[in-house]
Amino acid sequence: MIVGKGLIASLFFENDREDVIFFASGVSNSMETRKEEFLREENLIRKTISEHPDKIFIYYSTCSIYDSSKTGSHYVLHKLKMEQIIKNNCEKYFILRVSNVVGNGGNPNLLMNYLIRSVYNQETINVHTKATRNLIDAEDVKNISFRLLEKADFNKIINVAYLYNYTIIEILEIIERFYDIKLNLNLIKSGSRYDINVPEIEHYFKENTLMDKEIYLKRILEKYYN
8 A cells, every 4th residue: 555646655556565555645845844734744644554553554754864954853853753653553664764765756856856957957056065965766765665574574763775975076976977077066165964874774785786886876877867
């Protein structure tokens, strides 16, 4: 059972399972402040759990919880509250905190969509030189989700992110090499960075030979932006 229509939800359209709720609907904008948007997700979570108490509940949360610049934000506090509701009310669950997912479509304001759109439009890109981002292929999010289901070690919070962060400069340098172009950049000395530990899924990237961060990002560009 799939709840949601966005990028993550779309990963499961062809691989849906009756015994699992893939909950990927709700507040996705980390700058959101409207109470009604947060309440809408909370009500939907409570309703879904009450109507399907026997199903495995997978909630796609966010690694933004680890971002010190967002500590205390409406968005982070809301996500933590949703996680607690799931822990308190589900017999079997996974809470998957995902990083910056890259795939087909998705919000046009997602980092990679914004950067590639700026490249196509030959726009000057504002670069926060101290910022880092963790990019993960949407297909890897799907594969990891099913691996965790197969393992059946439920009732855990698991970070679903790539092994390494990228600085924004690194991302743009890889884009330049991939497209063989020179970008117009406006460097701004600001930005935040935070580490994401992925001990439960590290073996996935090793088994699939996805350890080289430049090759990994080029693979994403080839798949979704070529």
